[in-house]
Every structure is written in C-alpha cells, then in structure tokens.
Amino acid sequence: KQEVTQIPAALSVPEGENLVLNCSFTDSAIYNLQWFRQDPGKGLTSLLLIQSSQREQTSGRLNASLDKSSGRSTLYIAASQPGDSATYLCAVISMGSGYSTLTFGKGTMLLVSP
Amino acid sequence: GAGVSQSPSNKVTEKGKDVELRCDPISGHTALYWYRQSLGQGLEFLIYFQGNSAPDKSGLPSDRFSAERTGGSVSTLTIQRTQQEDSAVYLCASSTRSSGETQYFGPGTRLLVL
Numbered sequence: 001k002q003e004v005t006q007i008p009a010a011l012s013v014p015e016g017e018n019l020v021l022n023c024s025f026t027d028s029a030i031y032n033l034q035w036f037r038q039d040p041g042k043g044l045t046s047l048l049l050i051q052s053s054q055r056e057q058t059s060g061r062l063n064a065s066l067d068k069s070s071g072r073s074t075l076y077i078a079a080s081q082p083g084d085s086a087t088y089l090c091a092v093i094s095m096g097s098g099y100s101t102l103t104f105g106k107g108t109m110l111l112v113s114p
Numbered sequence: 115g116a117g118v119s120q121s122p123s124n125k126v127t128e129k130g131k132d133v134e135l136r137c138d139p140i141s142g143h144t145a146l147y148w149y150r151q152s153l154g155q156g157l158e159f160l161i162y163f164q165g166n167s168a169p170d171k172s173g174l175p176s177d178r179f180s181a182e183r184t185g186g187s188v189s190t191l192t193i194q195r196t197q198q199e200d201s202a203v204y205l206c207a208s209s210t211r212s213s214g215e216t217q218y219f220g221p222g223t224r225l226l227v228l
Contacts, residue, residue: 042222105156
C-alpha cells in the first residue's frame with residue numbers, strides 16, 4: 001500500500017526566504033506526482049504535476065523535482081511571500097485497473113510572515 | 115460552470131440523521147472522485163466514478179456511506195445514521211478521463227455531526 005509522508009508538518013519563515021518542502025513515498029511504481037495548495041476553508045488548487053518520466057517542473061517561483069528511484073519529491077519556493085501561506089499537499093498518482101488514484105500526504109502548513 | 119462546485123458548503127447535523135452531499139463536476143469530465151479530509155489526517159479516497167458506474171468503492175468506510183451519479187454528471191454522497199467520527203471535509207474532484215489527468219477539486223463540504 002502506497003504511503004506518502006511530508007516533512008516538515010509545519011514551517012514558519014520570514015518573507016523573502018527560499019524554502020524546500022519534502023515529500024517521500026514508499027512505492028516507486030508511480031504514474032505521476034502532483035503538488036497542491038490548500039487555503040484555510042478552501043478546496044485544493046493544483047500547483048504542479050510531474051510525470052513519472054520527468055525530473056522536474058517549474059511554474060513561476062515554484063519548482064518541483066521528482067526522484068522516483070529514491071521515492072522523493074521536493075517543492076522549492078523561491079522568494080517566499082505572505083500570500084504563499086497555505087497548506088501544501090503532495091499526492092502520488094498510481095494507476096489501478098484503468099484509472100488513477102491519488103494518495104495524499106498530510107501536508108506541510110506554511111506560514112510566511114511579513 | 116467554470117469549476118467543480120459542491121453543496122452545501124457547510125452542514126451541521128445531529129448524530130443519527132442522514133445527510134446528502136452534492137457535487138457538480140466540470141462539464142464534460144467523465145471521471146469523478148470523492149475524498150474525505152478529517153482533522154489531522156490526510157485526504158483519503160472514498161469512491162471513483164467513470165460515467166455513471168463506480169468501479170472502485172473500496173474507500174467507503176462503512177455501509178452507511180453510499181454514492182451515486184446520474185447522467186454522467188452530478189454525484190451525491192449519502193451518509194446514513196451519521197456518527198461524530200463522520201465529521202470531516204468531503205471533497206469532490208473531476209477529470210477529463212481517469213488515466214492520470216489532473217484532477218480538479220471543488221471547495222468541499224464541511225460536515226459537523228453533533
């Protein structure tokens with residue numbers, strides 16, 4: 001059974017810092033990996049999706065890497081801003097019998113202070 | 115609509131009552147997923163629909179939980195004889211197909227069972 005772990009559980013940084021969120025998974029036979037953002041009381045917003053054949057994806061100040069063999073992914077946020085404060089969720093996408101399933105970590109709660 | 119919508123956004127009910135949660139997926143999305151997010155827990159998969167059929171109900175926690183989807187669009191998650199441990203955020207997601215495409219999430223329904 002796939003298990004996804006995110007470290008740290010919570011992180012507080014001053015504005016402007018670069019930071020790294022970590023995600024590890026136990027079964028390397030994944031289809032894709034996806035990073036989401038969840039604001040308090042809101043649903044999930046997809047940030048980046050990395051296909052299993054890719055090593056990284058970039059969007060603006062965000063960069064996500066994937067190392068399937070070691071079962072790890074990182075989300076790098078450059079020049080953090082207070083608006084980045086949210087919970088960041090890592091989800092591993094596996095293929096079942098013709099459909100995909102997402103297994104989520106418990107998230108990293110990020111607070112960026114002005 | 116532009117995104118996945120869910121109703122109600124919040125629901126408070128008494129233990130033992132039945133509740134119905136509704137999900138309107140993005141138009142044209144054939145795959146629909148229900149997840150549950152409990153306090154301090156990650157998101158857990160409940161059920162997956164492809165069109166009107168549900169090939170995977172493995173995540174439903176008990177026989178008090180059921181879901182249906184009619185016309186390949188709207189889905190309803192029903193919880194009978196609610197218990198306090200059913201209190202959680204119930205999230206719905208849809209995608210164009212089931213095979214690994216990005217899932218788009220709704221804002222969720224926050225259920226509180228007193």
